[in-house]
Amino acid sequence: MTRQVDVAILGAGSAGLYALGQVRKATDSWVLIDGGELGTTCARVGCMPSKVAIQVGEDMHRRNIFDREGIEGGEQLILNQEDAMEHVQDLRDVFVDKVLSTSTDEMSEEEFIEGNARFVEPGVLEVNGERIEAKKVVIATGSTPLVPSAWESFRDRILTTDEFFEQEALPESVAVIGLGVIGLELGQALHRFGVDVTGIDMAGTIGGLEDPVARDVAIEIIGREFPLWLGEKAEVSEAGEGKLKVTAGDNEVEVDRLLVSMGRVPNVRELGLDALGVELNDNGVPVFDPHTMQVGDLPVFIAGDVTGDRPILHEAGDEGRIAGFNAVQETPVAFARKTPLSITFCDPNIVTVGQGWSELDEAAIAVGEVKMGLLGRAIIMGRNRGVLRVYADKRDGRILGATFVAALAEHLGHLLSWAIAQELTVFDLLKLPFYHPTMEEGLQAALYDLKGRFDVEFDHPVELRPLK
Numbered sequence: 001m002t003r004q005v006d007v008a009i010l011g012a013g014s015a016g017l018y019a020l021g022q023v024r025k026a027t028d029s030w031v032l033i034d035g036g037e038l039g040t041t042c043a044r045v046g047c048m049p050s051k052v053a054i055q056v057g058e059d060m061h062r063r064n065i066f067d068r069e070g071i072e073g074g075e076q077l078i079l080n081q082e083d084a085m086e087h088v089q090d091l092r093d094v095f096v097d098k099v100l101s102t103s104t105d106e107m108s109e110e111e112f113i114e115g116n117a118r119f120v121e122p123g124v125l126e127v128n129g130e131r132i133e134a135k136k137v138v139i140a141t142g143s144t145p146l147v148p149s150a151w152e153s154f155r156d157r158i159l160t161t162d163e164f165f166e167q168e169a170l171p172e173s174v175a176v177i178g179l180g181v182i183g184l185e186l187g188q189a190l191h192r193f194g195v196d197v198t199g200i201d202m203a204g205t206i207g208g209l210e211d212p213v214a215r216d217v218a219i220e221i222i223g224r225e226f227p228l229w230l231g232e233k234a235e236v237s238e239a240g241e242g243k244l245k246v247t248a249g250d251n252e253v254e255v256d257r258l259l260v261s262m263g264r265v266p267n268v269r270e271l272g273l274d275a276l277g278v279e280l281n282d283n284g285v286p287v288f289d290p291h292t293m294q295v296g297d298l299p300v301f302i303a304g305d306v307t308g309d310r311p312i313l314h315e316a317g318d319e320g321r322i323a324g325f326n327a328v329q330e331t332p333v334a335f336a337r338k339t340p341l342s343i344t345f346c347d348p349n350i351v352t353v354g355q356g357w358s359e360l361d362e363a364a365i366a367v368g369e370v371k372m373g374l375l376g377r378a379i380i381m382g383r384n385r386g387v388l389r390v391y392a393d394k395r396d397g398r399i400l401g402a403t404f405v406a407a408l409a410e411h412l413g414h415l416l417s418w419a420i421a422q423e424l425t426v427f428d429l430l431k432l433p434f435y436h437p438t439m440e441e442g443l444q445a446a447l448y449d450l451k452g453r454f455d456v457e458f459d460h461p462v463e464l465r466p467l468k
Ligand SMILES: Cc1cc2nc3c(=O)[nH]c(=O)nc-3n(C[C@H](O)[C@H](O)[C@H](O)COP(=O)(O)OP(=O)(O)OC[C@H]3O[C@@H](n4cnc5c(N)ncnc54)[C@H](O)[C@@H]3O)c2cc1C
Pocket: 010, 011, 012, 013, 014, 015, 016, 033, 034, 035, 036, 037, 038, 039, 040, 041, 042, 045, 046, 047, 048, 050, 115, 116, 117, 118, 140, 141, 142, 143, 161, 182, 267, 270, 271, 303, 304, 305, 306, 310, 311, 312, 313, 314, 316, 345
């Protein structure tokens, strides 16, 4: 049996659903195919449940300053891990139900096929023994947590984010292997839930921080909460009584479980991508244009985490929109991509915006910096550890990027990414309002420091714009 459609979308995750939103505007002839767990990685095992766990951990952690604020009894507070995990799961279910009720739940059997598709030819797919001829195909199959094959014999004691949010009870001790985004967010949350956490990364940094000043500040602050072993690869072996021995360089610990957060691999293995006859990169992902999301010059588009390019939700959304839009055009349209913005929701937040430290030529930039120690609002909140670093073009003060390690820096990151997208300079930004007392005043202080690196004189206060 062969079915013919204008567009077939592989993957009912965020990127696939955004693609479908565009396709539906142009044609009724489409099919969505997904053989995995529905509800999207973001709602099911990603952005949303992780933020619930972080929130619970932050609320509990706050008790550490109650004494200073004159609030008594903080030391008697107990975090009931099972109830806390149930709360994570309850909210996770709310988010998943919301996705399902507005997507696959509403679709007919003609529209949604439960199964994993593979290519037979560029425009021909096979799923559950059925052949589908599609004028255009969108690949949006996402990614899966990486677990080294050498650790297969301990798999029953390894948690990845695919299992973590299903846990009813938490282990007493955990080694978090990989202190990128997931390792930092969940490692810190686990520590604040009362689990004995050891964090390990083979890189000499955490959260992927490249800026050396921000890196040292982040390691110092987060390292006060739980041990961070950096710069050595983790090795794992049996320790007896069900425990695992984890070593990294000279360090050694015995733990009940590993939380493995060593990155994710694109879901391409089962897709039969060789049938496309195009170049595949080292991860088996076809080479594509990031502005059209087209694969070579084929009637095939790709979007979301499967690309391995910008594995965050708003980029998966944009890629889905671009792929879906172009799947129903005669000729693909190239779209500009957004200013890079990355937020790790650990405490303090780690945020990078625009060009990263390693992309910049140190000789061609000016750097403005402020430490959070003296910032009024941060002192009031008891969260005044951190640093803000802003990079500008030395020639004209145009903002190029920034790295922030600070409480609530998620918001400062947005402000600065919007400023970069508008090609604003440090002098433009200083003319904008900064309310008192806010965390934004920290950004203002970093901008003043940055301005001081320029040898420019104004005949009026830099904060003011003369009426023409
Ligand atoms: C723990 C965690 C926390 C995160 N937190 C954040 C955050 O705070 N902010 C943020 O911006 N991003 C965050 N992310 C990243 C974000 O969740 C992803 O970028 C986003 O969900 C990717 O969407 P996607 O559609 O590409 O993939 P998915 O939502 O995974 O969708 C892929 C779909 O393809 C299906 N599929 C796989 N193979 C096939 C096949 N052969 N045929 C058909 N279907 C197939 C799968 O079943 C799945 O439904 C987080 C991720 C994780 C893991």
